[in-house]
Amino acid sequence: xxxxxxxxxxxxxxxxxxxxxxxxxxxxxxxxxxxxxxxxxxxxxxxxxxxxxxxxxxxxxxxxxxxxxxxxxxxxxxxxxxxxxxxxxxxxxxxxxxxxxxxxxxxxxxxxxxxxxxxxxxxxxxxxxxxxxxxxxxxxxxxxxxxxxxxxxxxxxxxxxxxxxxxxxxxxxxxxxxxxxxxxxxxxxxxxxxxxxxxxxxxxxxxxxxxxxxxxxxxxxxxxxxxxxxxxxxxxxxxxxxxxxxxxxxxxxxxxxxxxxxxxxxxxxxxxxxxxxxxxxxxxxxxxxxxxxxxxxxxxxxxxxxxxxxxxxxxxxxxxxxxxxxxxxxxxxxxxxxxxxxxxxxxxxxxxxxxxxxxxxxxxxxxxxxxxxxxxxxxxxxxxxxxxxxxxxxxxxxxxxxxxxxxxxxxxxxxxxxxxxxxxxxxxxx
Amino acid sequence: xxxxxxxxxxxxxxxxxxxxxxxxxxxxxxxxxxxxxxxxxxxxxxxxxxxxxxxxxxxxxxxxxxxxxxxxxxxxxxxxxxxxxxxxxxxxxxxxxxxxxxxxxxxxxxxxxxxxxxxxxxxxxxxxxxxxxxxxxxxxxxxxxxxxxxxxxxxxxxxxxxxxxxxxxxxxxxxxxxxxxxxxxxxxxxxxxxxxxxxxxxxxxxxxxxxxxxxxxxxxxxxxxxxxxxxxxxxxxxxxxxxxxxxxxxxxxxxxxxxxxxxxxxxxxxxxxxxxxxxxxxxxxxxxxxxxxxxxxxxxxxxxxxxxxxxxxxxxxxxxxxxxxxxxxxxxxxxxxxxxxxxxxxxxxxxxxxxxxxxxxxxxxxxxxxxxxxxxxxxxxxxxxxxxxxxxxxxxxxxxxxxxxxxxxxxxxxxxxxxxxxxxxxxxxxxxxxxxxxxxxxxxxxxxxxxxxxxxxxxxxxxxxxxxxxxxxxxxxxxxxxxxxxxxxxxxxxxxxxxxxxxxxxxxxxxxxxxxxxxxxxxxxxxxxxxxxxxxxxxxxxxxxx
Numbered sequence: 019x020x021x022x023x024x025x026x027x028x029x030x031x032x033x034x035x036x037x038x039x040x041x042x043x044x045x046x047x048x049x050x051x052x053x054x055x056x057x058x059x060x061x062x063x064x065x066x067x068x069x070x071x072x073x074x075x076x077x078x079x080x081x082x083x084x085x086x087x088x089x090x091x092x093x094x095x096x097x098x099x100x101x102x103x104x105x106x107x108x109x110x111x112x113x114x115x116x117x118x119x120x121x122x123x124x125x126x127x128x129x130x131x132x133x134x135x136x137x138x139x140x141x142x143x144x145x146x147x148x149x150x151x152x153x154x155x156x157x158x159x160x161x162x163x164x165x166x167x168x169x170x171x172x173x174x175x176x177x178x179x180x181x182x183x184x185x186x187x188x189x190x191x192x193x194x195x196x197x198x199x200x201x202x203x204x205x206x207x208x209x210x211x212x213x214x215x216x217x218x219x220x221x222x223x224x225x226x227x228x229x230x231x232x233x234x235x236x237x238x239x240x241x242x243x244x245x246x247x248x249x250x251x252x253x254x255x256x257x258x259x260x261x262x263x264x265x266x267x268x269x270x271x272x273x274x275x276x277x278x279x280x281x282x283x284x285x286x287x288x289x290x291x292x293x294x295x296x297x298x299x300x301x302x303x304x305x306x307x308x309x310x311x312x313x314x315x316x317x318x319x320x321x322x323x324x325x326x327x328x329x330x331x332x333x334x335x336x337x338x339x340x341x342x343x344x345x346x347x348x349x350x351x352x353x354x355x356x357x358x359x360x361x362x363x364x365x366x367x368x369x370x371x372x373x374x375x376x377x378x379x380x381x382x383x384x385x386x387x388x389x390x391x392x393x394x395x396x397x398x399x400x401x402x403x404x405x406x407x408x409x410x411x412x413x414x415x416x417x418x419x420x421x422x423x424x425x426x427x428x429x430x431x432x433x434x435x436x437x438x439x440x441x442x443x444x445x446x447x448x
Numbered sequence: 449x450x451x452x453x454x455x456x457x458x459x460x461x462x463x464x465x466x467x468x469x470x471x472x473x474x475x476x477x478x479x480x481x482x483x484x485x486x487x488x489x490x491x492x493x494x495x496x497x498x499x500x501x502x503x504x505x506x507x508x509x510x511x512x513x514x515x516x517x518x519x520x521x522x523x524x525x526x527x528x529x530x531x532x533x534x535x536x537x538x539x540x541x542x543x544x545x546x547x548x549x550x551x552x553x554x555x556x557x558x559x560x561x562x563x564x565x566x567x568x569x570x571x572x573x574x575x576x577x578x579x580x581x582x583x584x585x586x587x588x589x590x591x592x593x594x595x596x597x598x599x600x601x602x603x604x605x606x607x608x609x610x611x612x613x614x615x616x617x618x619x620x621x622x623x624x625x626x627x628x629x630x631x632x633x634x635x636x637x638x639x640x641x642x643x644x645x646x647x648x649x650x651x652x653x654x655x656x657x658x659x660x661x662x663x664x665x666x667x668x669x670x671x672x673x674x675x676x677x678x679x680x681x682x683x684x685x686x687x688x689x690x691x692x693x694x695x696x697x698x699x700x701x702x703x704x705x706x707x708x709x710x711x712x713x714x715x716x717x718x719x720x721x722x723x724x725x726x727x728x729x730x731x732x733x734x735x736x737x738x739x740x741x742x743x744x745x746x747x748x749x750x751x752x753x754x755x756x757x758x759x760x761x762x763x764x765x766x767x768x769x770x771x772x773x774x775x776x777x778x779x780x781x782x783x784x785x786x787x788x789x790x791x792x793x794x795x796x797x798x799x800x801x802x803x804x805x806x807x808x809x810x811x812x813x814x815x816x817x818x819x820x821x822x823x824x825x826x827x828x829x830x831x832x833x834x835x836x837x838x839x840x841x842x843x844x845x846x847x848x849x850x851x852x853x854x855x856x857x858x859x860x861x862x863x864x865x866x867x868x869x870x871x872x873x874x875x876x877x878x879x880x881x882x883x884x885x886x887x888x889x890x891x892x893x894x895x896x897x898x899x900x901x902x903x904x905x906x907x908x909x910x911x912x913x914x915x916x917x918x919x920x921x922x923x924x925x926x927x928x929x930x931x932x933x934x935x936x937x938x939x940x941x942x943x944x945x946x947x948x949x950x951x952x953x954x955x956x957x958x959x960x961x962x963x964x965x966x967x968x969x970x971x972x973x974x975x976x977x978x979x980x981x982x983x984x985x986x987x988x989x990x991x992x993x994x
Binding site for chain 1: 584586587820852854856884887888889890891892918922954957958959960961962964965968977978979987988990991992993
């Protein structure tokens with residue numbers, strides 16, 4: 019009688035699915051193999067992996083390695099600890115013991131995928147689909163494998179299929195990333211926004227949308243999403259940095275610095291962060307601090323061309339033309355297709371008294387981006403200052419053409435001043 | 449010092465006799481001046497000559513003369529004593545400066561008083577970048593012992609971080625550019641050269657240490673002192689030396705600081721740290737000597753009690769206020785705790801008393817360099833040049849300072865000069881820095897070539913391999929980049945950069961297993977690296993998705 023009570027209370031504590039699965043608890047064989055499954059499950063969920071492994075080993079010893087669930091749990095633990103090779107073998111064993119159960123096969127495929135054997139993984143996932151056509155996870159992982167094999171159209175197909183069956187944040191993120199990788203930012207934003215409908219409070223999704231909007235140049239939109247992301251996850255250094263840069267663009271340097279201060283605690287070694295801080299100081303016209311910060315950025319990441327470019331700008335502003343020249347030059351050799359680098363290099367060269375090379379640099383800048391008003395304007399100014407009035411007029415008319423197409427927002431006050439001065443000097447009517 | 453004067457004054461009479469004899473020769477003939485000179489040489493008192501050689505630090509000559517004298521008269525005490533002194537002086541080592549634990553000692557280190565010290569109170573748990581005042585591993589690179597690079601290389605700067613968790617770091621002792629020299633293997637430490645350790649007891653022994661009667665020797669005051677020094681510095685036979693010293697201090701009624709200091713030294717060398725400390729303290733009561741304070745601080749350091757060591761130095765400074773050795777000691781302790789900002793105040797203080805102290809200047813220079821003030825660092829390095837230091841390392845550092853201060857023309861000149869006098873190991877470092885200059889001015893071709901040359905000079909130059917990997921990746925050669933990273937991380941287990949780079953590359957290729965192990969390695973080396981942690985978090989997400 020007493021024994022009976024013990025058994026029933028034991029059953030009550032077990033997960034419901036287990037009772038349904040193994041109703042004939044009296045059978046000694048099943049008892050041996052499965053009696054600790056509930057304990058393994060609970061320990062695994064509590065992440066008490068050491069204790070869990072111990073129980074699993076005992077179970078496996080008793081059942082001579084034929085307990086499916088124990089093997090499965092062991093494989094999961096091994097994977098969490100980073101031993102994917104071993105976990106792969108165990109999943110294989112599970113699959114051999116029970117070839118119809120889709121989970122084992124799926125995890126087997128996932129392990130292959132984690133090991134970077136993407137072709138084999140795709141084959142396994144195809145096999146999974148033979149068992150169950152409507153498993154969204156299989157599609158997601160298959161898509162991921164395709165992504166790493168760089169077969170993007172197949173990957174997109176898989177992700178879309180997965181979303182049809184069951185929409186999930188991760189699928190949306192991966193799909194968006196794929197579009198972003200192919201520089202198709204519009205589609206990426208669409209995908210992300212669609213994902214956001216299903217989970218409006220996913221900070222990662224929000225941050226990613228914000229970053230894509232920045233790339234598209236829509237700062238206002240971007241700031242909204244980044245702000246939302248920051249309210250949900252106020253310590254995410256990526257969002258802080260992005261939000262800070264937008265604030266900085268609006269010339270609110272103190273607020274931006276405040277944001278960066280938060281990020282600096284989490285990642286003091288980030289070159290991008292120091293670059294932005296440096297430019298904040300530049301905006302506040304604290305040139306020494308700006309140079310110190312930018313130099314630190316350059317020390318942390320010497321390949322960062324934009325830090326070099328910024329340093330050049332600061333030196334240009336402090337009338338140290340030789341240093342500015344060096345930094346513009348190194349920025350250009352690290353990234354040769356940025357027209358502004360050439361323009362500033364040209365200005366520096368002119369200040370250094372090398373008019374011929376200055377002109378060459380201006381021409382190169384125009385060649386790279388023939389739609390930038392400032393380049394033409396600066397070229398015209400340099401030409402005029404060197405006495406080539408006629409040539410200056412020609413270039414200035416080019417600048418005017420672009421100027422007319424500019425929107426009101428893009429007409430910076432400094433540019434307007436220079437334009438009017440030059441007009442007067444050249445004697446061109448409004 | 450007292451010993452030496454004793455030895456000289458023992459035989460003034462015999463010297464006089466012989467010189468009289470020599471004078472007698474002068475009467476012979478005027479012609480024979482040359483012969484007469486020779487005669488003088490022949491007849492010159494060998495002992496006088498030996499003492500003179502000894503004073504001129506020509507110990508080998510002194511020893512040969514004494515040996516000849518002893519062959520003639522084995523009972524010549526003065527000659528024996530002088531030879532003993534000369535032998536000791538010849539292999540004399542300033543053991544206050546170079547105390548370094550051998551590999552075996554560190555492995556078995558049980559002297560530490562506190563097993564779970566708070567950070568900043570133990571050498572095994574120095575400050576990290578997370579704490580205020582700590583050094584960021586990104587800003588200041590690591591030496592192959594896993595310590596921040598210092599401005600001045602001395603034996604202690606290679607001390608590995610020894611704690612129960614990082615015993616593995618011991619393996620660094622036998623690695624690096626010059627395997628086996630980064631850390632002594634035997635417990636004799638730097639006292640014995642590696643090759644000579646086994647040959648110590650063979651052939652031509654001057655004193656048969658085992659046959660000495662400690663009591664009899666101890667009775668002969670001055671001879672006893674010489675013998676004990678000989679046993680310590682030449683034979684490293686601390687047990688016999690201790691026997692004699694304990695007898696002697698007994699005979700002196702426990703009133704002679706010198707004997708107590710020697711007992712302490714022997715006990716320290718034998719690992720009896722606590723007893724040694726007692727002896728030093730009692731000796732200090734007899735006579736307040738600077739060396740005793742230094743010895744006491746050594747005891748505290750061995751017990752892994754940096755705060756106590758600083759206290760010892762401070763008590764010493766009360767009586768010897770201008771003693772730079774004591775101040776240097778404090779500065780070094782702060783340095784070993786990875787607290788350079790504090791150390792630097794003491795290095796500055798040293799310069800007030802001794803304004804050409806090379807160690808202080810070098811430390812100040814490197815501190816300023818790594819805190820973004822290359823111009824200030826350059827001034828200190830220039831001072832070093834004025835002090836007469838002329839090494840490839842110094843010119844290399846000047847070159848780097850010039851580069852970071854945007855004086856490109858000067859920088860390359862400095863590197864040129866460093867290269868002309870550099871050996872292979874130093875040349876590799878110089879070329880590595882030239883590579884950095886190449887990256888800095890955007891000339892990646894120059895950078896690539898410079899790193900290649902660095903690797904050809906020193907196939908174990910891990911930093912160059914890492915940077916080569918980065919450059920290869922920029923060129924799109926993924927496989928070569930990966931190989932370079934892995935090579936680099938294999939050579940140097942103190943660099944987190946190659947591990948992180950490799951992890952990132954593998955992650956992008958989708959090889960999560962390898963990426964995971966590499967990222968783990970990176971975090972182990974540099975626990976506060978935000979990017980590595982982010983990467984690991986990312987990977988864990990991948991692994992734990994069901």
